Amino acid sequence: LTVFANIFQSINERTFLAIKPDGVQRHLIGEIIRRFEKKGFKLVGMKLMQASEDLLKEHYIALRDCPFYSHLVEYMRSGPIVAMVWQGLDVVKTAYAMIGETNPADSRPGTIQGDFCIEVSKNVIHGSDSIESARREISLWFHTDKLTCWADSTEHWIYE
Numbered sequence: 001l002t003v004f005a006n007i008f009q010s011i012n013e014r015t016f017l018a019i020k021p022d023g024v025q026r027h028l029i030g031e032i033i034r035r036f037e038k039k040g041f042k043l044v045g046m047k048l049m050q051a052s053e054d055l056l057k058e059h060y061i062a063l064r065d066c067p068f069y070s071h072l073v074e075y076m077r078s079g080p081i082v083a084m085v086w087q088g089l090d091v092v093k094t095a096y097a098m099i100g101e102t103n104p105a106d107s108r109p110g111t112i113q114g115d116f117c118i119e120v121s122k123n124v125i126h127g128s129d130s131i132e133s134a135r136r137e138i139s140l141w142f143h144t145d146k147l148t149c150w151a152d153s154t155e156h157w158i159y160e
């Protein structure tokens with residue numbers, strides 16, 4: 001029963017991903033969503049929004065003492081963002097790997113940052129870096145009752 005409970009938990013793991021203002025302006029929304037959708041992950045929440053300064057400061061609170069903090073908040077406020085919640089087995093770790101390294105220069109081809117951007121300060125997408133961050137970020141960006149639980153008819157072709 002414990003093993004079953006763990007598996008069930010993992011298939012329902014969630015992560016927070018956000019296409020940053022440069023990703024939206026550069027018309028990468030479809031391309032980025034396509035990658036997670038084709039991988040087999042399930043989209044359970046999405047909104048195009050202009051984030052407030054307060055929300056962004058809270059989102060990046062752990063970086064408040066970094067020299068680039070205010071520039072980062074300004075960048076994230078410079079246009080609309082696509083905020084999303086994706087679900088699936090090991091989605092936090094796997095989505096983070098699909099995104100690439102924080103610095104696009106260190107990101108391998110095939111990752112989102114390896115394929116679509118050049119500089120760390122214009123790196124097109126955010127992804128939660130741990131299960132705890134994912135929980136915190138999802139509750140910050142979404143009302144949990146606005147997330148949509150739905151049965152994906154391909155699930156039995158994706159999971160054993």
Ligand code: UDP
Binds near residue numbers: 063072102127
């Ligand atoms: N960032 C930046 N300059 C730096 C390091 C980070 O502008 O030298 C920005 C970049 O947009 C990055 C974000 O700050 O995605 C958050 O940094 P973090 O170290 O948390 O990396 P992430 O978890 O986003 O990969």
